[in-house]
Amino acid sequence: MGSIYLIRHGQASFGADDYDVLSPIGIRQAEVLGAHLAQLGLRIDRSVSGDLRRQQHTATAALTQLTRAGLQAPALEIDAAFNEFDADAVIRALLPDLLPEEPEALHVLRNAAQNRAEFQRLFARLIGRWISGEHDKPGLQSWQGFVEQVQGGLLRLLEQAESKQNIAVFTSGGTITALLHLITGVPPAQAFELNWQIVNTSLSCLKFRGNQVSLASFNSHVHLQLLKTPELITYR
Structure with missing residues (x-):
């Protein structure tokens, strides 16, 4: 089976004029994640990101740690299907x-x-x-529209994936929530209850064989917990 690692971006600049920028803590979280993956010796065959800056910055900061450890760090591919909802x-x-x-x-x-x-x-x-779905407004992407966007990204990944590949997807909490809904069938309201618990730079793992996908793990952030530095565990 292959693996898709869903990685939430590092802490963004909540409350600032431009949210779509990693905070200093967010950069540190991404670096810690990359060092952790390097220590595990995890082979990353493909890396994909949405086109938001916080997603791409998290990816480059983490992948740089793999390169420094002498491990393969594949070129980052961009697919806007993995963007956060607006x-x-x-x-x-x-x-x-x-x-x-x-x-x-x-x-x-x-x-x-x-x-x-x-x-x-x-x-x-x-x-x-x-x-x-009862309050849809003209010009506003609906929840169903967002789910379809994310599903399209997942289907593209699966169509292009090779057996036993490890694929890192640097994305956002809402995108991970939509994938949880799609893969497990959990109702949207319950999926968003899980959303509020997703830690910045946490890993959730999907296993796939062909077009069959299952959830293997959710919201792992042991790389942050091991540092025993509570301020690195954030949720925005």
Whole structure:
């Protein structure tokens, strides 16, 4: 069987003007991941990333550690199917209908870094509306549309894959969530409960034979735990 390693990007710049940039902690997480893979002697036959900067930066920082250890580091391929869904667009489209119930929501979302717990509660409510399919808006990618995007990326991987290949996919939490939904059949709401637990640079492993795919492991972040440095375990 072959293996697809789903790797969530390192910590991004939550609350900054540009979220799509790794923080210093995010860069360190990616380097630790790469060193861990090198220590395992894991052969990576292909590496794929979405086209977001935080995904690509995580990939290059990790793969550089493999090269430094004298291991093969394949050229990074880009497939936008593994991009994250546009969370800002979801918030902009669905927030107006929520404001009568949550009059402080706009203030919280504009000051997310100072209101992390409340931001998460509101974001989860908005995501719940998005995945229900009952609040679709013109111009906003639907949950079903996002799932189909991710499924297309997975099918391309499988069509191009060779038996027993190890493929690293540097992606995002929502993309991993969509794959969990597709592969295990877990309902979207439950899949997003798992989403909130996905650690930056964690590994989830899919096993494949032909077009048959199964989930082998989820959200492993032992490479961070072994350092006994709690600040390296982050979720955004």
